[in-house]
Amino acid sequence: MIMNERYNPMSLSIKKLLFLIIAALSWSNLIYAKSAATWIHSDADSLLYYEDIMANTDRLEDYEKARSWLNNYYRGIVTNDEAEVPDYELVDPLITADGQIVKDRSAWVSIRRPEIIAMFESYVYGKVPEFTYDIEFQTRSVDPDALGGMATRKQVSILFGEDNPDLSIDLLIYLPNHVRKPVPAIPGLSFYGNHTIHDDEGITISQKWMRPNESIGIRNNRATEATRGVYSERWHVEKLLQRGYGLVTAYAGDIEPDEHNRINESVRSLAYEENEEPASDEWGTIAAWAWGLSRMMDYLETDEDIDHDRIGLIGHSRLGKTALWAGALDERFAIVISNNSGSGGAALSSRRFGETIGVINTSFPHWFCKNYSRYNNKEHMLPFDQHMLLSLIAPRPLYVTSAEEDLWADPRGEFLSAREASPVYELYGLEGLPVTSLPAINHPVMGTIGYHIRDGRHGVTLFDWENYLDFADRFFKD
């Protein structure tokens, strides 16, 4: 006999039983959830809880919630007070992992330098995986009579093959007309495109995705004509040209857009299958930008108007962090200039002054490799610090700059870092930083490491440029 379940008294009581079991379970779950909430009462517990979610969840909503909780938490414990800087001890760049003292250049080059690079690759910026790619340089335009005849303007695109039609690094190059070629040149990336560095109408306006910024005319994540020249006061193109230097720039977003989860529009996509993600020790955005700078260098080495041995790299802020990492890895950059690079750049992390590792990893989770977040709030466990990044530039000239009011970037921490990189320069018989205590405001000091702290805020000024050019002249001009 076929029974209709709905009318079967036996089945009804089973349902009731089931209902009671489910209700009891949910009730006990409620209690459990409540006690879990009480259990997650201390910041330490919440930290573990949200760090775990941020590292492991696939759900965007949960990720964002965890990221925002962590970011608020880490920002809440930031200090700008010297009295609150914890005791810390810096790792000696000249003692190897197994405790040997590095006494000469050959031990530095063959043992310690590679050890330090490996640490920064595995725990900070991430290593570039092995991959092959096509590369091609295409000259888009040359104007020998730019800026009223003062300069030759070239626009050249670096392309990555037919399979990647949307990927291009578009270079803008100004070369001084009044000096004999080849000229020394200063490459550097920009935040919002080539057309922002000068109001020269010959510069192509970038059509790439950009971070929102109404105040400079970015609409719907795209640059507009209103964006032309908005950052000219950061670049001082004419000043560089007058001093006999060429300027080479590209938009950082050509290499990778500065936003979490835009890896598909970036050079990093060249290394992965669709939906494949970088491993925890593989490159983040800063390392991708640095890789892009090396591809720009590949082009520059083919340009006969530029002296390939006199190319000095500059970067400001997040792009200052990038310049340091690119300069550390790629020794073709003959000088490296870090302008207000701060946390994850020149500033020491263990001082925990201004922006900390926890803050930066939760504000910009894409910048570093995933492993870097192991040191959120755990700076005392770092087996290295940023002075060791600076030491990788040796024996090449390095210039570090701070701004007095830019406490977020920890001016003193940037200075100390430059000072603590000096012993590696001394191994080469060179003077690193010529002073041991923070110089007065607006008083540059220059050894093979140069440093100044200028008055004012985060930014790049004419004063900064004048000192960079004076510094470059010491090494690039007879």
Ligand code: GTR
């Ligand atoms: C800030 C960030 C800094 C610095 C700066 C910039 O928001 O906290 O590390 O890189 O951006 O790039 O302008």
